[in-house]
Amino acid sequence: MPWLLSSQLDCLSSSPSQRQCERTAFSFYCAVREQLPVWTLEDMRNMEVFYWDDGRPRAFLPSEALLYAVVHDHQDYARYLLNRYSVSALRAQRCSFCCCRGSGSPHLSVAVRYNRVSILSAMVEALKDCDPQSRRQDFLDGHSGCSHVSDAGKTAVQLAVELSRPDCLLLLLTHGAKPDGLDAALQRLIMSDMTERRHVQRCLDLLLLFLPGPPTLQRLRDEPHRWQSLLGDEVFRWMCGMAPPPLLLQALRCLAQSGPDQIATLPDFLQLHSWQ
Known part of the structure; x- marks a missing residue:
C-alpha cells in the first residue's frame, strides 16, 4: 500500500519483515514519483525493494512497476519496461483482497483514467507482439470482474467514453x-x-467512425426531435437505419482506421464535427 505514510505502516503490519517490505515498497513508489532515472529504479526493483505477498517477501514485478510509472507519468520508465518485458509488463495483477485475477490489463484503464496518452500509445504498440490475436483482443477489451479494483466491470474504451478522453x-x-x-x-x-x-x-x-453498422438504440426513436437536433439530420437518420451513412463519415472512417495520426492532422473543416 504505497499511498500510506511510513508512520501508518507500523500500525498495519505485525511482523518486522512485513514492515520492512512496506517501507521499501513505499520508497520505490516515491522514487518513481520523483522521476528518478530508469537505471536507478531498476536497481531498486531488482535488489533493494520488496513486496509482501502470501506471507513472504518478493521482488516487484515489471507489471507492478509499470502501474507506478503510469500513475506518475514516468514515460521513460514505462517505455523501458514495455521494451524490455513486452506484453508481460501488462499482465493483470491478482487482487490482494480476494485473490482473483481479472481479464485484460488494468494498465490500459489506469492510463485512460490519468489521461497518460503517451504511455497508452506505447502500451497498445506493445500489444502488437501478442500471439495469438485473441490474446491481444483480451487485453484491449477485457475488464476486471473484481469489485475491489478501481473501475471494475468497465473496459478501457468504456472508461475513455465515461471520462471524455478522446x-x-x-x-x-x-x-x-x-x-x-x-x-x-x-x-x-x-x-x-x-x-x-x-x-x-x-x-x-x-465511436461512430468505428461502428461496423448503424446501432439499434431505442432512445433515438423515443425522442427523435431531441436527438435529431443534437446529432444532425444525416447522422440521426443513419443511426436509426433510415439512410446510408454520410459520405464524409464514410471517408473519415477509412482514414481513422489507418492510424490515429491521420485524423488529428486534418484541417478543422474536415474534422469529425463537420459531417453534422
Whole structure:
C-alpha cells in the first residue's frame, strides 16, 4: 500500500519483515514519483525493494512497476519496461483482497483514467507482439470482474467514453478495441455543459467512425426531435437505419482506421464535427 505514510505502516503490519517490505515498497513508489532515472529504479526493483505477498517477501514485478510509472507519468520508465518485458509488463495483477485475477490489463484503464496518452500509445504498440490475436483482443477489451479494483466491470474504451478522453479513445479504437459505450456517450452528450461538450462530442464521433453498422438504440426513436437536433439530420437518420451513412463519415472512417495520426492532422473543416 504505497499511498500510506511510513508512520501508518507500523500500525498495519505485525511482523518486522512485513514492515520492512512496506517501507521499501513505499520508497520505490516515491522514487518513481520523483522521476528518478530508469537505471536507478531498476536497481531498486531488482535488489533493494520488496513486496509482501502470501506471507513472504518478493521482488516487484515489471507489471507492478509499470502501474507506478503510469500513475506518475514516468514515460521513460514505462517505455523501458514495455521494451524490455513486452506484453508481460501488462499482465493483470491478482487482487490482494480476494485473490482473483481479472481479464485484460488494468494498465490500459489506469492510463485512460490519468489521461497518460503517451504511455497508452506505447502500451497498445506493445500489444502488437501478442500471439495469438485473441490474446491481444483480451487485453484491449477485457475488464476486471473484481469489485475491489478501481473501475471494475468497465473496459478501457468504456472508461475513455465515461471520462471524455478522446485521445485515449482514438488510440484504443485504431488498435482494434471494440467500440463499446455508444449509449453512455449519448447520455454524456445530454448531461455535458458547454465547457466539456467538445470532448464529449469527439468521443461520440470516434465511436461512430468505428461502428461496423448503424446501432439499434431505442432512445433515438423515443425522442427523435431531441436527438435529431443534437446529432444532425444525416447522422440521426443513419443511426436509426433510415439512410446510408454520410459520405464524409464514410471517408473519415477509412482514414481513422489507418492510424490515429491521420485524423488529428486534418484541417478543422474536415474534422469529425463537420459531417453534422
